[in-house]
Amino acid sequence: RKEVEQDPGPFNVPEGATVAFNCTYSNSASQSFFWYRQDCRKEPKLLMSVYSSGNEDGRFTAQLNRASQYISLLIRDSKLSDSATYLCVVNMRSLGGGADGLTFGKGTHLIIQP
Amino acid sequence: EPEVTQTPSHQVTQMGQEVILRCVPISNHLYFYWYRQILGQKVEFLVSFYNNEISEKSEIFDDQFSVERPDGSNFTLKIRSTKLEDSAMYFCASSPQGGNSPLHFGNGTRLTVT
Numbered sequence: 495r496k497e498v499e500q501d502p503g504p505f506n507v508p509e510g511a512t513v514a515f516n517c518t519y520s521n522s523a524s525q526s527f528f529w530y531r532q533d534c535r536k537e538p539k540l541l542m543s544v545y546s547s548g549n550e551d552g553r554f555t556a557q558l559n560r561a562s563q564y565i566s567l568l569i570r571d572s573k574l575s576d577s578a579t580y581l582c583v584v585n586m587r588s589l590g591g592g593a594d595g596l597t598f599g600k601g602t603h604l605i606i607q608p
Numbered sequence: 609e610p611e612v613t614q615t616p617s618h619q620v621t622q623m624g625q626e627v628i629l630r631c632v633p634i635s636n637h638l639y640f641y642w643y644r645q646i647l648g649q650k651v652e653f654l655v656s657f658y659n660n661e662i663s664e665k666s667e668i669f670d671d672q673f674s675v676e677r678p679d680g681s682n683f684t685l686k687i688r689s690t691k692l693e694d695s696a697m698y699f700c701a702s703s704p705q706g707g708n709s710p711l712h713f714g715n716g717t718r719l720t721v722t
Contacts, residue, residue, distance in 0.1 A: 526708035537699055537713035538651060581651065585708060596711065598643075598651040 498584050500599040507572055508607050514568040515602045517582030526585040527558055527565050531578045532601060538581055541567075569604075577606045610634045612714035614700050620720045621690055629685040629717045631700030640683045641701040641711060642675065644668070651699070657683065658706060690721045 497520040507513045519527075527544035542549065544556040544565050555568040565584075569576055582599035613632045621627050633640050642654040655665040655675055662675065674686045683702075687694055697718050701711040 528710055532651075535697070535718075537715050538711075539713070540710045543710060596653060598653075600650040 498582055498597045498599040500580075500582050500602045502600060503603040503605075505602065505604045506607055507604065509572060509574055511572055512568065512570045513572055513604065514566055515580065515604075516564050516566045517584075517599050517602075518562075518564045519582075519584045519586070519597075520563070521584070521586045522560075522563060524584050524586050527556075528583040529554075529556060529565075529567050530581040530583055530598075532581055533578050538583075538598075541580070572606045574606050574608060577604060579603050612700055612702055612712050614698075614714035614717050616717060617715070618718045618720070620722065623692060623721055624689055626686065626688045627690060627719060629687070629698050629700075629719070631683045631685070631714055632681050633683055633700065633702035634704075634712055635681070637702035637704050637712070639663075639703045639706045639709070640677070641703075642685045643699045643701060643713075644696045645699065645716075646693075646696040654685075656706070663706070687719075690719075692721050695719055695721045 500517045529541040530538040531541045532538045542551050542556050544558050546558055548557045553570045557566045579601035581601045584597050586597050615630045619627055640657040643651050644654055645651045653666045655669045656663045657675055672688050676684050697716045699716045700714040703709040703711050
């Protein structure tokens, strides 16, 4: 069964703090990983792809741990505008082909408090 | 920045009626998708489309659903004989390549079946 699991939260975090959350996936052969951000009743928007060696984009750092089958997202110096739901997305297809392999987690709800 | 556009933004229909949801993918993208998100639940894959035919579909995408690319720009999702449980946000997405490429989502059509 294809599964992407996330802690739904909410994570209530003061502005300026660092927050991290994980996502686990069931298919060890999964090849591509993404974090999307979704605001209330809006479309998912790509935040960042997750690469095997880990990658950083400004205040955001993504890590992949293949051995334990999880990816993580760390947000430093959190802003009020970071409040959103963060969706973990995994391509479950072992050969990386086909969009049906894009499995979404239910999301982690983050609330940044002033 | 090019966008995926969807119309209408909100569609209300009576149970048993047919609806057509419309999407204009990004012009140089080759892969097109429909996803849905029932309120409070995760984003679910419905169907992918490439080279004028369905490439993959989920178990949700049964005979009630069909997709079409009637011209060079539009990509439509038809839902026949709508049911109450079809009420959801329907997102169209496109990508320049399949497989490991991230998706660009439209802003969605909220379908309400009464």
